[in-house]
Structures are given as C-alpha cells and as structure tokens.
Amino acid sequence: MGRAPDRGxxxxxxxxxxxxxxxxxxxxxxxxxxxxxRIVRRVQQRAARVRRAPCPDSWVPTLARSVExxxxxxxxxxxxxxxxxxxxxxxxxxxxxxxxxxxxxxPPAEGDPKGRKLLAHAWLEARGVALIGExxxxxxxxxxxx
Numbered sequence: 001m002g003r004a005p006d007r008g009x010x011x012x013x014x015x016x017x018x019x020x021x022x023x024x025x026x027x028x029x030x031x032x033x034x035x036x037x038r039i040v041r042r043v044q045q046r047a048a049r050v051r052r053a054p055c056p057d058s059w060v061p062t063l064a065r066s067v068e069x070x071x072x073x074x075x076x077x078x079x080x081x082x083x084x085x086x087x088x089x090x091x092x093x094x095x096x097x098x099x100x101x102x103x104x105x106x107p108p109a110e111g112d113p114k115g116r117k118l119l120a121h122a123w124l125e126a127r128g129v130a131l132i133g134e135x136x137x138x139x140x141x142x143x144x145x146x
Contacts, residue, residue: 017063017090021070024086029074032082040085048088054095063090064124064131080133081122087132088124098126103140 031040067087071078084100091098104118121140123133 014062014066017066018069018073021067021086021090022073024089025067025070025074025082028082028085029076029079032079044085044089048085048092048098050092050095050097052093052095057096059094060091060096060126060131063087063094066090067132083132084122084124091124091126091131096126098124098131101125101130101142103135103142105140 028040028044031043064087067083067090070086071083081100081102088098088100100122101124102120102122104120107117107119119140121133121135123130123135125131
C-alpha cells in the first residue's frame with residue numbers, strides 16, 4: 001500500500017497552512033467583492049513573490065489541498081479565482097513559483113441557445129501541473145496572461 005504524500009508532515013503544519021489559507025481566502029474574497037480587480041491583483045502579486053529557498057517538492061500538493069480544505073469551510077461560494085490567488089501566495093511563501101491560468105469556454109447549447117455567454121475558470125499551475133482548480137481537459141481556452 002502506498003504512503004500518502006503528505007503523511008510525513010506534522011498535523012499541526014497542515015492545520016497551520018489550512019488556517020493561513022482560510023484567512024487569506026476571506027481577505028481575497030472580500031477584496032474581490034469591494035475593490036477593483038487590478039488593485040486586488042497588485043496586492044496579491046506582491047504577497048506572492050518568492051522570497052526564500054523552496055520547501056520540499058513533496059509539500060506542494062499538501063499546500064494546494066489546504067486551500068481546497070479552507071474553501072470548503074468558508075461560507076459562501078467557492079470561487080476558483082480566489083482559490084488560485086491564495087494558492088499562489090502560499091506556494092510563493094513556501095519558495096515555489098506558480099502561475100494563475102484563466103480560461104474561457106462556451107456553455108453547452110441547451111444552457112445558452114444563442115451562444116452569447118462565456119464560462120470562465122481560473123486554476124493554479126506549478127511546473128506545468130494544475131494544483132488547484134484543474135480544468136476539464138480541452139474544455140477551456142486559455143487566455144494570455146502576463
């Protein structure tokens with residue numbers, strides 16, 4: 001039987017990451033609700049600068065799961081953009097660069113017969129692997145980001 005990748009981490013470390021993610025998610029959601037996106041993004045990008053030597057690679061999936069656990073515990077809608085932004089901050093604080101990807105897709109024809117609406121989704125990638133909000137393969141067309 002295989003060992004879970006985050007088993008070697010202490011329970012308190014995982015709880016601390018989840019608590020940190022919970023606080024950051026609440027702040028990011030509030031910011032997205034009341035401030036212009038460009039301001040929230042600028043603050044988030046400053047907080048997401050990699051400033052230290054990286055923690056072990058085996059910790060990265062656990063950090064990502066801590067954001068997903070925190071999102072389930074917060075009341076309100078779980079938004080992919082807020083989760084991706086918080087994940088990027090936590091990974092950067094752990095010394096791992098990552099990139100937020102945003103994609104769009106058309107909804108199924110029965111949901112939008114005139115084809116006027118677009119669905120949007122954000123996810124977080126590190127080293128080409130989606131860690132938070134992995135999209136369905138081929139569903140979203142990625143927008144160019146800088």
